[in-house]
Amino acid sequence: MRWYVVAIYVFLYLPIALIVVFSFNAGRYAMDWQGFSTEWYFKAFANPFAMKALRTSLVVALWTAVLATMLGTLAALGLERMQGWPRRAFDALIYVAIMVPGVVIGIATLIAFVTVFDAVNPFLAGLFGDAAPQLAMGLPTIIGAHVLFNLAVVILIVRARFAGLDRSLIEASEDLYATPFGTFRQVVLPMIFPAILASFLLSFTFSFEDFIIAFFVSGPDSTLPIYIFSSIRRGITPEVNAIGTVVLAASLSLLVIAQFLLRDRNARRPAPDKAA
Amino acid sequence: MPASSLANGPSAPARDGRGPILAFRRVSKFFGEIGAARDISLEVRPGEFLSFLGPSGCGKTTALRMIAGFEQPTGGDVFLDGERVNDIPAHRRPVNMVFQSYALFPHLNVARNVAYGLLQRSPRPSRVEIDRRVGAVLDLVRLGGFGHRRIWEMSGGQQQRVALARALVNEPKVLLLDEPLAALDRKLRRDMQVELQNLQRRIGITFILVTHDQEEALSMSDRVCIMREGRIVQIGSPTDLYDRPASRYVAGFVGKSNFLEGTIVTASPECAEVKLASGVRIAAARFGEAMRLAPGDRVTVAVRPEQVLLMRQRDALPADIAVGCESHVLNRIFLGEHTEYVLRSDALGEFAALAPRQSERAEKPFQPGEIVTAGFRAEAALVLGSD
Numbered sequence: 001m002r003w004y005v006v007a008i009y010v011f012l013y014l015p016i017a018l019i020v021v022f023s024f025n026a027g028r029y030a031m032d033w034q035g036f037s038t039e040w041y042f043k044a045f046a047n048p049f050a051m052k053a054l055r056t057s058l059v060v061a062l063w064t065a066v067l068a069t070m071l072g073t074l075a076a077l078g079l080e081r082m083q084g085w086p087r088r089a090f091d092a093l094i095y096v097a098i099m100v101p102g103v104v105i106g107i108a109t110l111i112a113f114v115t116v117f118d119a120v121n122p123f124l125a126g127l128f129g130d131a132a133p134q135l136a137m138g139l140p141t142i143i144g145a146h147v148l149f150n151l152a153v154v155i156l157i158v159r160a161r162f163a164g165l166d167r168s169l170i171e172a173s174e175d176l177y178a179t180p181f182g183t184f185r186q187v188v189l190p191m192i193f194p195a196i197l198a199s200f201l202l203s204f205t206f207s208f209e210d211f212i213i214a215f216f217v218s219g220p221d222s223t224l225p226i227y228i229f230s231s232i233r234r235g236i237t238p239e240v241n242a243i244g245t246v247v248l249a250a251s252l253s254l255l256v257i258a259q260f261l262l263r264d265r266n267a268r269r270p271a272p273d274k275a276a
Numbered sequence: 277m278p279a280s281s282l283a284n285g286p287s288a289p290a291r292d293g294r295g296p297i298l299a300f301r302r303v304s305k306f307f308g309e310i311g312a313a314r315d316i317s318l319e320v321r322p323g324e325f326l327s328f329l330g331p332s333g334c335g336k337t338t339a340l341r342m343i344a345g346f347e348q349p350t351g352g353d354v355f356l357d358g359e360r361v362n363d364i365p366a367h368r369r370p371v372n373m374v375f376q377s378y379a380l381f382p383h384l385n386v387a388r389n390v391a392y393g394l395l396q397r398s399p400r401p402s403r404v405e406i407d408r409r410v411g412a413v414l415d416l417v418r419l420g421g422f423g424h425r426r427i428w429e430m431s432g433g434q435q436q437r438v439a440l441a442r443a444l445v446n447e448p449k450v451l452l453l454d455e456p457l458a459a460l461d462r463k464l465r466r467d468m469q470v471e472l473q474n475l476q477r478r479i480g481i482t483f484i485l486v487t488h489d490q491e492e493a494l495s496m497s498d499r500v501c502i503m504r505e506g507r508i509v510q511i512g513s514p515t516d517l518y519d520r521p522a523s524r525y526v527a528g529f530v531g532k533s534n535f536l537e538g539t540i541v542t543a544s545p546e547c548a549e550v551k552l553a554s555g556v557r558i559a560a561a562r563f564g565e566a567m568r569l570a571p572g573d574r575v576t577v578a579v580r581p582e583q584v585l586l587m588r589q590r591d592a593l594p595a596d597i598a599v600g601c602e603s604h605v606l607n608r609i610f611l612g613e614h615t616e617y618v619l620r621s622d623a624l625g626e627f628a629a630l631a632p633r634q635s636e637r638a639e640k641p642f643q644p645g646e647i648v649t650a651g652f653r654a655e656a657a658l659v660l661g662s663d
Contacts, residue, residue: 172380172381174346174365174367175371175443176393177393178396179396
């Protein structure tokens with residue numbers, strides 16, 4: 001490797017490596033190495049605020065992954081059947097949704113939620129009086145905003161797999177008396193299932209580690225990234241490093257599994273030789 | 277006229293079990309402006325082995341896909357066992373297809389692939405019944421004991437037989453084969469041709485094969501349907517097509533032919549005298565479409581290379597030879613069981629002759645540069661309309 005390649009890797013990964021290393025620091029201050037210890041991990045897991053934020057993040061990520069995967073898969077299958085300009089328009093919009101900066105999505109969804117709530121809440125109050133439910137920022141709004149940007153990711157992944165699906169398999173299933181739904185259940189779904197599972201893991205990861213969008217729409221609930229952000233204002237402690245390392249390990253594992261599911265499965269199969 | 281009114285009309289084939297198992301009535305299929313099938317009419321008897329033969333883009337695959345239900349005709353009617361099936365979707369037609377790419381389900385093992393069609397039945401057959409039928413059909417295609425294998429563990433030839441088993445286990449009224457042997461190497465293809473033909477004779481299911489390989493079509497089929505630009509050009513037994521081609525196109529597509537251009541001078545019912553471009557007059561056989569031709573009409577005379585006899589001495593030719601002419605040997609191509617000669621004569625121009633190995637043993641092979649006498653019998657020269 002050339003020296004500048006090494007330099008780039010060092011620049012990219014040294015800070016991350018430092019966080020991992022100093023999460024095992026026995027000392028009180030983040031950048032002052034006092035010896036190896038795992039006590040900050042125990043402290044982090046004993047911290048009720050950190051654990052509440054972790055639970056919030058897990059709930060948000062799980063719901064986001066479930067909803068985005070379900071809706072995204074259905075949208076991908078629907079888009080496959082579309083023709084002409086509506087399809088091109090949707091294709092373009094999907095890429096836009098991925099490229100729009102998180103700040104913009106955060107502001108836009110915040111304004112949208114506030115506008116809708118301001119319009120709906122007086123109506124609910126009029127309907128139910130004092131006992132009326134109030135729509136407000138919280139878990140559902142974070143999940144909604146996260147589903148929004150993960151939808152595009154799911155659609156792209158599932159569609160790539162679906163486009164690579166051999167059309168003659170679908171015809172073969174029809175030819176063998178399977179109804180359209182039977183073909184979907186027995187051929188299409190098993191074939192695109194790795195992509196669906198990968199999209200689930202990716203949207204879980206993206207939602208779990210998102211700070212920017214959640215920061216705008218979280219309301220009183222804080223997710224783990226928001227908790228970390230607010231706690232470092234009181235100084236970077238090894239406890240924050242420990243939490244960061246756990247999040248990193250979990251995210252990386254999920255990404256590796258997703259990558260494993262998405263790779264070309266035929267690559268490891270021996271090509272059938274022509275002779276019997 | 278609404279097409280559905282034809283369902284039980286006079287044009288519907290009888291459904292007494294002895295009528296055609298498959299019928300096309302003036303079937304057309306247009307993709308936009310492009311006619312993939314134009315006015316095809318056809319009847320297939322139960323138990324027949326029929327091939328659609330033609331170059332790519334001739335409409336043979338479209339015809340097959342209309343039987344399977346993957347394409348809907350834009351005109352005309354398709355009947356399966358006397359029932360009009362135009363509006364019946366693929367999954368409710370009693371036919372099964374062997375795909376060119378085999379289209380085996382990669383996420384299922386061999387036995388589950390073969391059982392797929394049976395599992396869609398309602399009511400679903402019992403586990404025991406399914407296992408029995410899958411086992412029997414795997415034995416039939418000589419894959420007994422391979423049920424637990426994954427698809428990608430099988431060779432090309434084995435995958436081909438799995439695809440065949442997956443279709444046959446359903447006992448379809450018609451089995452459709454879309455270039456099933458195209459992906460196999462030459463030797464394996466010959467073996468599978470024999471195997472397919474034996475299988476078809478044994479189980480008696482109607483087979484419809486699509487191929488661009490004339491040897492495959494001729495060697496396996498009871499009848500061959502030659503297609504060109506969406507139309508049926510000729511339909512008949514392999515020997516019919518070879519010995520009595522309806523047109524120059526068929527004579528050129530099925531086997532090889534020497535084509536001689538000329539004009540009819542005199543015509544009797546069976547025979548015509550044709551004046552060739554060189555001025556030489558030859559006697560040639562007339563039949564079929566060519567019966568309509570009259571003196572003065574421009575025609576093509578086709579002569580199969582193996583019908584051309586070559587002799588060193590002119591008087592060694594049989595007495596009933598119609599044409600005998602001095603020819604230069606231009607080239608000699610050794611093909612194993614045959615030797616092909618390319619010759620040129622004033623009377624016939626450049627032409628090819630095929631000599632079997634035995635006759636070559638008796639007489640020394642001709643060498644390029646040698647002058648020989650070439651001739652053929654009148655019945656070997658076929659008068660065809662110039663198309």
